[in-house]
Amino acid sequence: MSHHLFILSPSDTPIYNLTYSSTKPTPTTISPLSSNLPTWSTSAFAGTLTALSGASSTTQHTTGGGVRIGGGQDRHVIQMIANASLDAVEDVMRKESTMYLKSVDKFNEWTVSAFITPGNTKFVLLHEAKNDEAIKSFFLEVWELYVKTMLNPFYSNQQMIRSSTFDTRVRTSAKKYL
Amino acid sequence: MTTNSATPVLKLSSTSFMAIFGLWVINKAGGLVYQRNFADGLAQLTANEYLVLAGTLHGIHAITSRLSPIPGQSSGAQVIEGETFKINVLLTLTGTKFVLLTSPAEPASTIDTLLQKIYSTYAEKVMQNPFHTPEMPIRSEAFDVSLGGLIG
Amino acid sequence: MNSSLDHLSPTTSSARFSLPSKSTSASRPNIYERNLNKSRLSEVSAPSFSFLFSEIVQYTQKRVSGINDLERRLNTLGYRVGSRVLEITAYRAEFSSKAPKREIRLLPALMAIHTQVWRAVYGKPADAIEKSVENVDEYMIIDNDPLIERHISVPRDFAGLSCSSFSAGIVEAVLDGLGFPARVTAHHTPTSTYPTRTTILIKLEKSVLDREDILK
Numbered sequence: 001m002s003h004h005l006f007i008l009s010p011s012d013t014p015i016y017n018l019t020y021s022s023t024k025p026t027p028t029t030i031s032p033l034s035s036n037l038p039t040w041s042t043s044a045f046a047g048t049l050t051a052l053s054g055a056s057s058t059t060q061h062t063t064g065g066g067v068r069i070g071g072g073q074d075r076h077v078i079q080m081i082a083n084a085s086l087d088a089v090e091d092v093m094r095k096e097s098t099m100y101l102k103s104v105d106k107f108n109e110w111t112v113s114a115f116i117t118p119g120n121t122k123f124v125l126l127h128e129a130k131n132d133e134a135i136k137s138f139f140l141e142v143w144e145l146y147v148k149t150m151l152n153p154f155y156s157n158q159q160m161i162r163s164s165t166f167d168t169r170v171r172t173s174a175k176k177y178l
Numbered sequence: 179m180t181t182n183s184a185t186p187v188l189k190l191s192s193t194s195f196m197a198i199f200g201l202w203v204i205n206k207a208g209g210l211v212y213q214r215n216f217a218d219g220l221a222q223l224t225a226n227e228y229l230v231l232a233g234t235l236h237g238i239h240a241i242t243s244r245l246s247p248i249p250g251q252s253s254g255a256q257v258i259e260g261e262t263f264k265i266n267v268l269l270t271l272t273g274t275k276f277v278l279l280t281s282p283a284e285p286a287s288t289i290d291t292l293l294q295k296i297y298s299t300y301a302e303k304v305m306q307n308p309f310h311t312p313e314m315p316i317r318s319e320a321f322d323v324s325l326g327g328l329i330g
Numbered sequence: 331m332n333s334s335l336d337h338l339s340p341t342t343s344s345a346r347f348s349l350p351s352k353s354t355s356a357s358r359p360n361i362y363e364r365n366l367n368k369s370r371l372s373e374v375s376a377p378s379f380s381f382l383f384s385e386i387v388q389y390t391q392k393r394v395s396g397i398n399d400l401e402r403r404l405n406t407l408g409y410r411v412g413s414r415v416l417e418i419t420a421y422r423a424e425f426s427s428k429a430p431k432r433e434i435r436l437l438p439a440l441m442a443i444h445t446q447v448w449r450a451v452y453g454k455p456a457d458a459i460e461k462s463v464e465n466v467d468e469y470m471i472i473d474n475d476p477l478i479e480r481h482i483s484v485p486r487d488f489a490g491l492s493c494s495s496f497s498a499g500i501v502e503a504v505l506d507g508l509g510f511p512a513r514v515t516a517h518h519t520p521t522s523t524y525p526t527r528t529t530i531l532i533k534l535e536k537s538v539l540d541r542e543d544i545l546k
Binding site: 094117140150156157 | 360361362364366410413414416417418420421424425429430431432433434435506507508509541545
Binding site for chain 3: 309317321
């Protein structure tokens, strides 16, 4: 089960990303395709998207027996989902005052959760399983690491985060919670 | 060190008369960077005359500190006393001199405290002011106001 | 090129700038290992800050062509501070809470700047916050005795300069971060009791007011 974390600067430039494959078992309950799709999305559209993105859309056979279109494990698709979710995130963050916005968007098997820092930096996490509390704890640790990064006078919130310590620390947190 | 004032400006009836006449700040090169009168009682001089006097005092001060039997240890003249006034000098570690002109009756302890307060005001209002250039004449409104508060 | 760098290298540096040797810096904990709450109540000596700020102003002054330019640069420097202050104060306030919150309404955000941000940066809340009578998009934060200007005497030929442009930059960064873009400027507004009294004028962008109307 994989997770994708993107950190976006206040102007929505990606400044950090991480792909983490958890060793924890995938939950056995797999919801049917229809419920995984966002309301505006028809399966036909999802198929088009997969085709457009050039994903290696090997149709996956799920345990449920149904056929999943566009098993979005492809890098391009992941990025596209993350980017597309930003609109939803921005919509919610104007009304919701909590920093942690759980399940703001859904696309196929992916659920998108986000965390908005007070300075408007966005952490976007694509995940498959519902695991709200753990994700919140993960976000909080990433936030702490992010604040520490910000304290570096040579870093501005528009720059890529290149610190290897930051990367190691985020991976450690991911291992702990995801 | 005691000298006799050559031209007493004012005959003071009482020896207990207390006044702070003026303040000079002399930079480490002997230039007068600040001069202000607080009370009447001393002769009014022109700006140029003050500059010359400050330079002379700087020289005298250098001689007094050289005369000290322990070389390099002396802070030089601290008080130069006349009949009608005395000159009190505070030399800082950086070579800046604060010169306070007072009546002879002004107690030494008051003067010491006052000079220390002036020094600390200088450290704040002059040295921490970004628009002041070190060793150059002091033009700081905040310094003027604070000194007014200290000396009145 | 080489010779100009020579004086910066630790081996040839004079005793005036003592650089820590490698061994001590290695034993110092990395920022990522430090607790962000540890320094929450620690304070910085006011004179050393004053000297630093004085140098900042002098440094900036040498590189600008006029008062407006100087204020703009101080604002930019403050902005860099503000974006960090916002994150760290919010972190300290919200980290232990069950559901950390951001400020999404204007008035509480302004109050937070007046109280929390000022306290974090200057150790005391600002003295007043006012809404402009003439313009609906203008707010003012008033500091009767701004810490950073306490020892500054602006010379006559710089009339109109307010070094609190630095604070204005901090305010601008905080508002920007929270999603209330605004133009923030500092103005010297002395009274007889408070000769250094300064007004931080906040002019909000139209989008902010529109959004507030919707959220009402």
